[in-house]
Amino acid sequence: MYRHDPAHPWPADAEALRRDREDPLASCRGLFELPAGIAYFDGNSLGPPAVASLERLRRTAEREWREDLVGAWNGRAPDDGWIGLATRAGRKIARLIGAAPHEVLVADSTSVNLFKLLAGALELRPDRRVLLLQEEQFPTDLYIAEGLAALRGGGFEVRRAKTAEMAAALSAEVAVVCLSQVDFRTGELYDMAALGQQARRHGVLTCWDLSHSAGALPVALGENGADLAVGCGYKFLNGGPGAPAFLYVRAEHQNAIRNPLPGWLGHHDPFAFSPEYRPAAGIERFLCGTPPILSLAALDAALEVFAEVDLALVRRKSLALGDFFLELLERRCPGVFAVVTPREHERRGSQISLRHPEAFALVQALIDRGVVPDFRAPDLLRFGLTPLYQRFGDVAAAVAMLSEILESGRHREARFQLRSKVT
Ligand SMILES: *Cc1c(COP(=O)(O)O)cnc(C)c1O
Numbered sequence: 001m002y003r004h005d006p007a008h009p010w011p012a013d014a015e016a017l018r019r020d021r022e023d024p025l026a027s028c029r030g031l032f033e034l035p036a037g038i039a040y041f042d043g044n045s046l047g048p049p050a051v052a053s054l055e056r057l058r059r060t061a062e063r064e065w066r067e068d069l070v071g072a073w074n075g076r077a078p079d080d081g082w083i084g085l086a087t088r089a090g091r092k093i094a095r096l097i098g099a100a101p102h103e104v105l106v107a108d109s110t111s112v113n114l115f116k117l118l119a120g121a122l123e124l125r126p127d128r129r130v131l132l133l134q135e136e137q138f139p140t141d142l143y144i145a146e147g148l149a150a151l152r153g154g155g156f157e158v159r160r161a162k163t164a165e166m167a168a169a170l171s172a173e174v175a176v177v178c179l180s181q182v183d184f185r186t187g188e189l190y191d192m193a194a195l196g197q198q199a200r201r202h203g204v205l206t207c208w209d210l211s212h213s214a215g216a217l218p219v220a221l222g223e224n225g226a227d228l229a230v231g232c233g234y235k236f237l238n239g240g241p242g243a244p245a246f247l248y249v250r251a252e253h254q255n256a257i258r259n260p261l262p263g264w265l266g267h268h269d270p271f272a273f274s275p276e277y278r279p280a281a282g283i284e285r286f287l288c289g290t291p292p293i294l295s296l297a298a299l300d301a302a303l304e305v306f307a308e309v310d311l312a313l314v315r316r317k318s319l320a321l322g323d324f325f326l327e328l329l330e331r332r333c334p335g336v337f338a339v340v341t342p343r344e345h346e347r348r349g350s351q352i353s354l355r356h357p358e359a360f361a362l363v364q365a366l367i368d369r370g371v372v373p374d375f376r377a378p379d380l381l382r383f384g385l386t387p388l389y390q391r392f393g394d395v396a397a398a399v400a401m402l403s404e405i406l407e408s409g410r411h412r413e414a415r416f417q418l419r420s421k422v423t
Contacts, residue, residue, distance in 0.1 A: 044384030047238030
């Protein structure tokens with residue numbers, strides 16, 4: 001589907017070439033499989049496959065599943081079986097989000113994990129009835145919280161506040177506040193330390209959604225006193241389509257918090273097949289049923305790429321890519337877009353979002369030229385910045401194509417107005 005038309009080469013940009021030559025992460029690109037000639041800016045929606053993930057999928061299917069069959073649950077060597085994969089992958093994510101190894105588990109989807117943790121949080125604050133969420137929160141988080149409140153009945157309610165006004169909404173009525181660290185629309189990075197402190201002052205538990213920060217920038221859950229967190233496996237972590245998500249529970253809560261979906265794999269001893277549920281000690285009680293091993297294996301292999309890289313370098317390059325993008329945009333398309341992503345580094349996640357009334361058609365016309373951002377309703381063009389495989393040359397190509405499209409008006413062609421189900 002995505003191709004780069006050789007009849008329309010991207011112009012070379014000397015400054016971009018120089019920056020790519022000096023990039024200490026340049027060699028990481030070779031660890032991924034990317035179609036030739038594509039400038040990919042949608043790694044914040046679906047990361048590309050790591051070479052290691054494709055190899056692991058082959059090994060998991062052809063050796064483990066085909067040859068070892070049910071024996072693969074225990075594996076050929078100690079600590080190699082499928083049964084421990086969810087905790088092993090969790091340990092790899094722990095390093096990326098500033099958690100202890102036994103505080104993170106890979107399981108289910110982000111939405112399901114959020115349900116489990118928010119339900120658990122309500123029980124940790126039995127005298128409080130309010131779940132507080134950001135007005136700008138990713139919709140699934142709002143829906144899940146509403147669904148949980150309705151299921152609980154008994155006066156539980158969801159309140160929403162703009163992130164900027166969150167401090168005023170915190171009170172002794174609130175059991176838990178659920179916050180995205182990075183806004184999926186604007187790319188704004190919120191202050192985890194300050195918001196966490198405000199919540200603690202009112203005895204409110206914090207549940208962070210790290211879907212747009214895990215793997216994109218260093219996260220410090222432990223240092224900032226975060227109680228709970230969830231995040232996505234298929235965005236910056238490159239786990240593959242529908243990769244399982246992760247969850248974090250601060251060590252001090254682990255033996256008090258209950259999983260509202262107490263499936264057998266979260267049992268203390270699943271293979272005792274006891275009719276009575278007894279939760280596993282620690283984070284493993286948040287397992288529910290059997291995990292999707294193929295997807296989990298692909299994610300686990302993708303996480304090995306991160307084991308080799310310094311997240312401080314990833315962050316530095318992400319900010320440099322964003323600055324370069326904004327500089328070129330100012331030069332090539334002055335005054336055309338409203339830049340909704342904060343320019344200050346300390347308030348910027350790992351994307352650049354631009355507002356334009358013709359955003360949808362512009363995105364389609366860019367894709368036609370081999371530059372792949374995405375569209376977020378009603379009027380945003382969203383460019384994900386993914387330093388492990390992105391080049392400064394990709395940024396130069398994106399802005400050059402954007403400026404060419406705007407000048408020629410190509411995006412007005414009828415074929416660029418057609419909406420698919422997924423944008
Ligand atoms: C992508 C994303 C999700 C996705 O949830 P799934 O259950 O994996 O589909 C949830 N929350 C946020 C903030 C996201 O960006």
